[in-house]
Amino acid sequence: MSDSDSSRPTDPGSPPLQNSGLGGALWRVWVLACSTLTQLVRMKVFVFLILATLVLAAMAFAVVTFSPEEELKLIRDVALGSMHLFASLLAIAATAILLPRDVEDRTLYTILSKPVPRYEYLIGKWLGVVLLIGICLLFMDLFYSAILWWRQESLIQAQLAAFEAAGQLDAGLAEEVRTAIASQGLTWGFHSGAFGILLQGAVLTSAVLLLSTIATSTLFTILAGVAVLLIGHGQELARRYFLEGQVSTTMERLIATPVAIVFPDFSLFQSAADAASVGTGLPLGDLLRLTTIAVLYILVYKIAASLIFAEREL
Numbered sequence: 001m002s003d004s005d006s007s008r009p010t011d012p013g014s015p016p017l018q019n020s021g022l023g024g025a026l027w028r029v030w031v032l033a034c035s036t037l038t039q040l041v042r043m044k045v046f047v048f049l050i051l052a053t054l055v056l057a058a059m060a061f062a063v064v065t066f067s068p069e070e071e072l073k074l075i076r077d078v079a080l081g082s083m084h085l086f087a088s089l090l091a092i093a094a095t096a097i098l099l100p101r102d103v104e105d106r107t108l109y110t111i112l113s114k115p116v117p118r119y120e121y122l123i124g125k126w127l128g129v130v131l132l133i134g135i136c137l138l139f140m141d142l143f144y145s146a147i148l149w150w151r152q153e154s155l156i157q158a159q160l161a162a163f164e165a166a167g168q169l170d171a172g173l174a175e176e177v178r179t180a181i182a183s184q185g186l187t188w189g190f191h192s193g194a195f196g197i198l199l200q201g202a203v204l205t206s207a208v209l210l211l212s213t214i215a216t217s218t219l220f221t222i223l224a225g226v227a228v229l230l231i232g233h234g235q236e237l238a239r240r241y242f243l244e245g246q247v248s249t250t251m252e253r254l255i256a257t258p259v260a261i262v263f264p265d266f267s268l269f270q271s272a273a274d275a276a277s278v279g280t281g282l283p284l285g286d287l288l289r290l291t292t293i294a295v296l297y298i299l300v301y302k303i304a305a306s307l308i309f310a311e312r313e314l
Helices: 021-041 045-062 068-104 107-112 118-165 171-182 188-214 218-242 249-262 267-277 284-311
Strands: none
Touching: 021 068, 021 118, 068 107, 068 118, 068 171, 068 188, 068 218, 068 267, 107 118, 118 171, 118 188, 118 284, 188 218, 188 267, 188 284, 218 267, 267 284
16 A cells, blocks of 8 residues: 555544644644534435525515515515524534534544544534535525515516506606615625624534533533523623613623623624614624624634543543
């Protein structure tokens, strides 16, 4: 057997042995991510995705609305809501089963018996889940974008035809109709909302992966992940209810900051979806700020998970 043959991985979860340095680490992480992505795809997640997306899209057309703008806003809200729900459930469920399944299949022992640090294993697993979430959100974004664009053009043509039949159509009115309907249709803000959902999914995945390094069962990890999701979305409301007007600004920050570190403040990422819901979208500067916040959360959870997993007996 040649050296080139012996350097090949014997299975999808076994990174090459001879690679060293930063390039070797990146390659091993990428191999683990691709293996994780393949493992999750085999769970028929895309079939569920397609069916759920079609059902939610049909629900958007089943509701009676009063104007073209309301109809487009409803479709956009259903699209963003379904993407948010799916990304959250996928981040929790897919991440929660990774470690237990690898232990059960003894894949984890095969990987760690090679020169693969445990932190690379965790990063690879996290990246695999995030890749799947990103692919799913891209599919849903394209699907709903097509629906929004088609419905937007249909409503514009219907409105113009109605004004023309009434003898009221002129160039100014036609432009006004197009602008009013298009503002609630397919805009850049819709895609920025999907990007915000992806950032939240990446942060939630890292938090659940941290939980899985200390959990004793998959069920506990899933329940704890759901709790993190609920607490993360309720942080802003809780701060307003319990702290506003009751303590000083300095004290409020001292209380809120540790909570925001332990539990990610998902209301920050929800702002992208909220802006998309009204048809505007966040400016590029705000999206960059959200990306920076997401990276900081991910780094904190990754460091904590690596430290815990390094000491865990397997």
